[in-house]
Amino acid sequence: MYICPHCNKPGIGYVRKIFIGLRFPATCKACGRKVHNNGLKAMLATLPIPVSWVVTEFFLDKSLFEWLLGIGVITMVLLTSFWVPLEKESKY
Numbered sequence: 001m002y003i004c005p006h007c008n009k010p011g012i013g014y015v016r017k018i019f020i021g022l023r024f025p026a027t028c029k030a031c032g033r034k035v036h037n038n039g040l041k042a043m044l045a046t047l048p049i050p051v052s053w054v055v056t057e058f059f060l061d062k063s064l065f066e067w068l069l070g071i072g073v074i075t076m077v078l079l080t081s082f083w084v085p086l087e088k089e090s091k092y
């Protein structure tokens with residue numbers, strides 16, 4: 001579990017963190033307060049997906065799109081898991 005920025009205890013599940021959005025904050029299992037991913041970094045973490053499309057559309061054989069898209073999705077999940085920090089939801 002990830003450490004909650006409110007209570008500094010493990011309260012956010014690994015899978016839940018990937019699906020946290022600014023409009024859909026997660027609830028800490030330890031303290032019950034809301035947390036979300038850093039908005040800018042969460043947005044940047046999605047870039048491997050459009051990049052995989054652009055690379056196969058303009059630079060590589062289109063039959064490689066599914067492979068590159070898969071790599072893009074895995075990269076997005078890894079970036080969201082390990083690079084995007086959790087932040088306190090200020091109104092809770």
Ligand SMILES: [Zn+2]
Pocket residue numbers: 004005006007008009011028029030031032033
């Ligand atoms: Zn907490």
